[in-house]
Every structure is written in C-alpha cells, then in structure tokens.
Amino acid sequence: MDVVESLRVTDSPLLVTHRHADRDTLGSAIGLRELLGRGTICTPDGVARPAKSLLEMFDINPVAHPSAVTHDTVVVLDAPSTERIAPVDPAAPILIDHHEWGNLASKATASLVDTDAGATAELIVRLADTADWELSPGAALPLLVGLLDDTRFLMETAPRSVTAAVDLVGALGDRSADLPPLLDRSPAPGEQSARALGTLRATGYRAGDLFVAVTHVGGYETAAAHALRDAEIDLTVVCSEQADGLRVTARASEAFVERQSLGSDVLPALADEFGGDGGGHEGAGVADLHEVPVDTVEAFLIAHLESELGLTFATVG
Known part of the structure; x- marks a missing residue:
C-alpha cells in the first residue's frame, strides 16, 4: 500500500516528530494533520x-509518548531511525523523510x-498534490515555515523546493500575516555565546x-556549526554533552x-564505534552517541577521515 492510501484508511494517526523537534518536522506534522483533518x-x-511558536499558533498540546493516546497508525516525519524518535519505537510505521536511509525504512x-528534497515539508506538499488534497491556508502555513527554515530560506535547495514554496505562498490566503512571527530568526541569548565559544575552542x-x-x-x-561553516571550514564538528551521552552535530x-x-x-561510523545513532544528509547531520569523551571522538574522527580519504591531517594553530 502506498503512503497516500495508508493515510486515507487511518482513523486516528499518531504523527511523530524527531527528538527536539525543529520547524520542519513539527511543521510537517501540523500540516499533515490539517490535510487529514485528524491526528495527534x-x-x-x-x-x-x-x-x-508553531504550537502556540495552532493551539497544540503534543504528547510525548504513544501510550498517552489511542491511535491506529504511527506516522514518522523527518526522522530516519528509531534513535531519532526514542522512546517511540513503532513496529510498522508510515515513514515520510528526506534524510539518508536508516532502520525505519x-x-x-x-x-x-x-534525500533530494529540501525538507520533509516539501514531501507533504507532494503527497497533497498526489492525493488531490486541498492545500488550505491552515496546512500551507506550517508547511511553508518548515520548508523555509530547513532550506535556510531557499538558499540551500533545488528548483523543486522553490516550486513547492511558491505553491505554499499561493495557498496562504488570509494566513499570510501569521508567517513573519513564525519565522523569527532572532538568536536566543545562548546562540551568540555558542557561536563565539565554538569558534574559540575549535x-x-x-x-x-x-x-x-x-x-x-x-x-x-547548530549555531556553533554554522559559525564555523560561515568561515569556510569544509567540515565542522560540534560536540555537546547531554544527559544521556554526547551529541555530535556536523556540517560540511x-x-x-x-x-x-x-x-x-561519517556520522554512522561514529555511531558504530561508540554506540548510538548517526545520520542525516550528505552535508548536515547529527549523531547521538553513548557517553564518551570529546577528545576520544575527535581522535577517532581524524583517524577515520585519514583512512577513508587517504590523507594525513596536520593540526592548524
């Protein structure tokens, strides 16, 4: 059964975002719920x-675990693996995603x-077109927010993503005034510090x-990674200690x-070595590793790159 037919026959879908949901995964979930007219x-x-702000705009109180609500289908949005949606672990989900393939597929x-789509929100637009579902203003708004955010306002995208964005703008109707506050890119107080500290400690x-x-x-x-990429570093790897391990964010x-x-x-290699999960796109991704010192990850990463690329890296300083 294809995705459209699978969605049509579900009465109470659970729409699951990835952990620490961003605008694309959440906007995709909200947009799909609006298109279906149902779902948690x-x-x-x-x-x-x-x-x-998307939760506030659409007055949504999400659940944190499937056990909190009755559902007949799990739809995973913008996540390739079970690690990215833990503790959710569906046996037979519907998957809509634009990352490199993981174990959910x-x-x-x-x-x-x-993987060529600019955002998962773009794939929801594609599904709506295939299913002949009307892109209402209520569906177009969160999908456009997700698409613009994940493509950095269409700076990192293909023509098909631009076409989807144009379709969404045309469908906004009277919700166009709600778009600017949902795309506020004012840095949080800690972002400037992360950009500075990430650069100084590199x-x-x-x-x-x-x-x-x-x-x-x-x-x-992510802010720290973008700061280093803005300085034209080819590969930026940012580590951050979490309560349950080490998060590695990379941009290339x-x-x-x-x-x-x-x-x-690169990121699956880290997960294989230290335990956990790693994946994403060709040029961007995240690995959530088990507890391991940053220095150990750094040493393995450089050795791995030298082995795979046939190069010898020298420290710059």
Missing part, C-alpha cells in the same frame, strides 16, 4: 525553542523518502585543500561531500 502530534524529547509499511586540521574543525559547546550546537561543504557523506558515512 507526538514530540519525543520536546520541541526546540524556534519551533514552539525497513520497518515501514509505506514510505516516501527522498581545533583545526588541514590536509591538502580540506579544512576540518572540531569543537565543543554546552548547547546551540560541497568539496567535502564529494568525498564523504555525513549522513551515510
């Missing part, structure tokens, strides 16, 4: 600060996975024309991903 949203491990009864490595930087922060890992340039994919090569 589940956000394991809560919602990231920038996405919380083999468990899914129906799936739409396209250890740099160079091999030929490739530059790698590894650093650690207390939070806002096109020059790097021509040689190695973060989502299918």
Whole structure:
C-alpha cells in the first residue's frame, strides 16, 4: 500500500516528530494533520525553542509518548531511525523523510523518502498534490515555515523546493500575516555565546585543500556549526554533552561531500564505534552517541577521515 492510501484508511494517526523537534518536522506534522483533518502530534524529547511558536499558533498540546493516546497508525516525519524518535519505537510505521536511509525504512509499511528534497515539508506538499488534497491556508502555513527554515530560506535547495514554496505562498490566503512571527530568526541569548565559544575552542586540521574543525559547546550546537561553516571550514564538528551521552552535530561543504557523506558515512561510523545513532544528509547531520569523551571522538574522527580519504591531517594553530 502506498503512503497516500495508508493515510486515507487511518482513523486516528499518531504523527511523530524527531527528538527536539525543529520547524520542519513539527511543521510537517501540523500540516499533515490539517490535510487529514485528524491526528495527534507526538514530540519525543520536546520541541526546540524556534519551533514552539508553531504550537502556540495552532493551539497544540503534543504528547510525548504513544501510550498517552489511542491511535491506529504511527506516522514518522523527518526522522530516519528509531534513535531519532526514542522512546517511540513503532513496529510498522508510515515513514515520510528526506534524510539518508536508516532502520525505519525497513520497518515501514509505506514510505516516501527522498534525500533530494529540501525538507520533509516539501514531501507533504507532494503527497497533497498526489492525493488531490486541498492545500488550505491552515496546512500551507506550517508547511511553508518548515520548508523555509530547513532550506535556510531557499538558499540551500533545488528548483523543486522553490516550486513547492511558491505553491505554499499561493495557498496562504488570509494566513499570510501569521508567517513573519513564525519565522523569527532572532538568536536566543545562548546562540551568540555558542557561536563565539565554538569558534574559540575549535581545533583545526588541514590536509591538502580540506579544512576540518572540531569543537565543543554546552548547547546551540547548530549555531556553533554554522559559525564555523560561515568561515569556510569544509567540515565542522560540534560536540555537546547531554544527559544521556554526547551529541555530535556536523556540517560540511560541497568539496567535502564529494568525498564523504555525513549522513551515510561519517556520522554512522561514529555511531558504530561508540554506540548510538548517526545520520542525516550528505552535508548536515547529527549523531547521538553513548557517553564518551570529546577528545576520544575527535581522535577517532581524524583517524577515520585519514583512512577513508587517504590523507594525513596536520593540526592548524
């Protein structure tokens, strides 16, 4: 059964976001719920600060675990693996995602996975078109927020994503005035500190024309990673200690991903070595590892890159 038919026959779907839900995963869940006219949203491990305005705008009180509500189907949005939605562990989910494939794909009864899509929200637009579901203003608004946020306002995207964004803008109707506050990109108080500390603490490595930087922060890992990428570092790796282990956030340039994919090569290698889960896209991803010192991860990463790329990295300092 395909995704559209699977969604049509469900009476009480549970729409599951990835842990620490961002605007794309949450916007996709809200948009799909609006299209279906039913469903409960589940956000394991809560919602990231920038996405919380979506909950407020749509007056949503998500559940944290499937046991909190009766449901007949689990729909996983924007997450390739069970680690990314823990403690949720569905036996036979419907999967809609744009990351490199993880273990959820083999468990899914129906799936739409396209790693070339700019955001999972774009895939929901595609489903709506296939199913001939009307893109109401209430569905278009959260989907547009998710698409614009995950593509950095269409800076990192393909023409198909732009077309989806145009369709969503055209469907906003009287909800257009609600868009700006949902896309507020004002940095949280800790983001500026993370950008600065991540840069100051970074250890740099160079091999030929490739530059790698590894650093650690207390939070806002993505902000720190973007700060280093903005400085044209080819691979930025930001570690952050969590209550249950170590989170590794990585971003890479096109020059790097021509040689190695973060989502299918580098981050899974870290997970295989230290336990946990790692994945994402070619140029962006996250690994949630078991407890391990940052120095140990850094040493393994550089050794792994040297082995895989046939290069020898020297410390830059």
